[in-house]
Structures are given as structure tokens and as C-alpha cells.
Amino acid sequence: MTEIFAALAEPNRFRIVELLRSGPHPVNDIGKRLRLNQPQVSKHLRVLKNVGLVTVKPRAQERVYELRAKPLKEFHDWLERYRQLWDARFAELDELVVGLHKKEKINDRRKRN
Amino acid sequence: MTEIFAALAEPNRFRIVELLRSGPHPVNDIGKRLRLNQPQVSKHLRVLKNVGLVTVKPRAQERVYELRAKPLKEFHDWLERYRQLWDARFAELDELVVGLHKKEKINDRRKRN
């Protein structure tokens, strides 16, 4: 999981992933669109491939890179476990607790958890 | 966005975030549970705070750190834009297109995009 984050933490790699969201692209195409030197594009793509975020398919001399669904879905599933944090229902509950806390000086339910 | 990734790319910071999912914790508590030295915990928490992933509330000498909903929701929203990649419907459509491609030699719809 942290490997995925590390891969996406690099701004240019992030841009590459965003570009690939529109579909597969060959290396040179990526370089031109994002104004990156070819070697750096290849290196970034290697990193993305090593963590499983992309796959390659050769087409003549070209190498066409494509986003992989699986790691992104796992990523999404992981984030789902945090949903309670921003769900409206939870937020309201949180407000309620804060209110009670102010008025009645009860212990915060999170105390020492 | 990439700042969030960078923050979560560090394994110990990731563990801290996972721990905080269960609710707010003071620094020392985090250190003991994750077997980390106190200075490192403080440093990691500072990074998490700088990118907006956590907030602090003082309680006597303790500093209680808590996850923030907003960046996690934004994170989630960003990932939603990739949903098409793993949605079953899309996968089926993809298979269909591949099938047509093999049989009829039509152009791949992604070609040269």
C-alpha cells in the first residue's frame, strides 16, 4: 500500500497517471504532452509498473502503457474504511457530542481511547 | 494531492494514520502502540499536520491528535474519477471491444488517443 503512495507522491508520475486515465498512451506521447524528457518518462513508467499501477503492450517499436484496475480498486477499498470520518451522519453525531461536552462537561467519548 | 501521497508513503506515518482511524490519540500512546521513539512520532505527526491530515488539541501536557475528514474525502473524490476502470460494466464492455477487435480487426478505440 505504501508503495502505491510512494509512486504517486512524485508529481510527474502523478501527472502521468492522470494522463493515462484517458486511456493507454505510448512513451513518447506522454513525454510530449507533459513536457518531459524521454528517459525520465521511461523511468517513471518503470516505477509505476513495478508497483503494479500500469502494464505495457508493445506495438511495433512503441510501448503502450495502460492503467491497471486492480490496484486502484484496492486503493479505493482501503479508503472506504475511512468513510465514517466524512459521512454526514457521523459529522452530525460529532457535533452533538461536542455540544453536550460544552454544556455538561461530560468526558469526551474519545478520551484515552 | 501529491503531498498527501508523500505523507502516507512513509510506512510509520501510514501506521499512525491507521491507528488514528480508531479515534484520537495522544503522542505517547501512539509511540507505545507502534513501538516508535517519541521524537519520531512527533516528527511524523508534524508532517501529517502540515499536509492537513490531522489536527491537535492540547489536554494538559498531552497533545491529542485526530484525523481530519476533509482531505480524506477529497482523496476519495479524486479516486472516484477512476472508478470506470474497475467497474464491472466497464470491464465487460472492454472485453466486448477486445473481442470485436480480434474478429473484425477494427481499430482499438484507445489507439493513439
Place this chain on the structure above:
DNA sequence: GTTGTATATGCCTTGACAGGAATATTTCTC
């Protein structure tokens, strides 16, 4: 096979960052 195009790899330098240890700061207790 030679040339041209597309991509990958290697080397080098530089900057960023994590952990360890020591120290400073804040707040509580008495």
C-alpha cells in the same frame, strides 16, 4: 545489413528525508 525511430538503461550529482541522541519547551503537581 544499414539507417531511423522508439524506448530502456547506466552513471553522476544533488537534494530531501528518516532515524538516533541530546536538548528545549510546555504544563501539571506539590
Place this chain on the structure above:
DNA sequence: GAGAAATATTCCTGTCAAGGCATATACAAC
């Protein structure tokens, strides 16, 4: 106010990764 507890900050060192540049490899067309 003195000492203790909890946390933050600083300095140091080693490691790792990114970009620039040169070069190697793969495939194509003739």
C-alpha cells in the same frame, strides 16, 4: 518556584531517489 511528565525541536549522519546526459537495445523500412 522546583521537579516531573509529555511533547517539540535541533543537529548529525546515512540512504535513497530524481533529473540530466550519454549510451545501449528493440524494431522497422528499405
